[in-house]
Amino acid sequence: MRQQDVFKAMADPTRRAILKRLRGGALSAGEIGEAFDITPASLSHHFAVLKRADLVRTERRGQYIVYSLNSTVVEEVTRMVLDVFNAGGREAGGQ
Amino acid sequence: MRQQDVFKAMADPTRRAILKRLRGGALSAGEIGEAFDITPASLSHHFAVLKRADLVRTERRGQYIVYSLNSTVVEEVTRMVLDVFNAGGREAGGQ
DNA sequence: GCAATATTTAGATATTTGCCTAAATATCTA
DNA sequence: TAGATATTTAGGCAAATATCTAAATATTGC
Numbered sequence A, B: 001m002r003q004q005d006v007f008k009a010m011a012d013p014t015r016r017a018i019l020k021r022l023r024g025g026a027l028s029a030g031e032i033g034e035a036f037d038i039t040p041a042s043l044s045h046h047f048a049v050l051k052r053a054d055l056v057r058t059e060r061r062g063q064y065i066v067y068s069l070n071s072t073v074v075e076e077v078t079r080m081v082l083d084v085f086n087a088g089g090r091e092a093g094g095q
Numbered sequence C: 001g002c003a004a005t006a007t008t009t010a011g012a013t014a015t016t017t018g019c020c021t022a023a024a025t026a027t028c029t030a
Numbered sequence D: 001t002a003g004a005t006a007t008t009t010a011g012g013c014a015a016a017t018a019t020c021t022a023a024a025t026a027t028t029g030c
Helices: A003-010 A013-024 A029-033 A040-052 A073-085 B003-010 B013-022 B029-033 B040-052 B073-085
Strands: A056-061 A064-069 B056-061 B064-069
Touching: A003 A013, A003 A040, A003 A073, A003 B003, A003 B013, A013 A029, A013 A040, A013 A056, A013 A064, A013 B003, A013 B073, A029 A040, A029 A064, A040 A056, A073 B013, A073 B073, B003 B013, B003 B040, B003 B073, B013 B029, B013 B040, B013 B056, B013 B064, B029 B040, B029 B064, B040 B056
Parallel strands: none
Antiparallel strands: A056 A064, B056 B064
16 A cells, blocks of 8 residues: 555545545445546546555446445554654654 | 645655655755755745645744644644544544 | 845646546346 | 446546746845
């Protein structure tokens, strides 16, 4: 999980909204897309960014592909934030 | 402190490195710049982004302009991350 | 006040990003 | 296997971003 990918992924409002939609549980790509006025192709691009950052996991369920939050994410992203600002006293660099 | 500005600001590796340089205490623009192979003008642009996100504060000290981390930042940014992933049980939305 | 130093602003250029349409791929059902 | 549905990939365009050089602004010390 690279800091660069994670922060880049979270910098887009649509992607943050996708993550928030997933807080309630796993959803298919189509179900996620219902909330956005954007083509499926563009959505798919955002999914790819979120996956590369390892913020979401996917699983094919028949015809659908189901997305869910990577459950370890909160802790890891929080750690990254603390790393940048040095809270927690560590000096180690996350890059 | 808008989520959009904060996450955008943190998405750039140079800006994260600037923040990390400031963990040790306040530094002038020039002192910060010593660590980067980039023109003062480009640095200044990054400072503006960090200031707009309210991640850093500035103070003129004679000829110099001194940058420091906004000390309330760690808590606020962490709260934003938790908001996106819903840790902490809140439902309220940070936009 | 002038020259020197520090920083920002303006304007230009190259890269990246987000979105679209069209086409490809995967799975289901008849 | 053919047709329908769900999702991704490819290719292109416009807007945003990161960088540069040059010029402007602010402050110090003589």
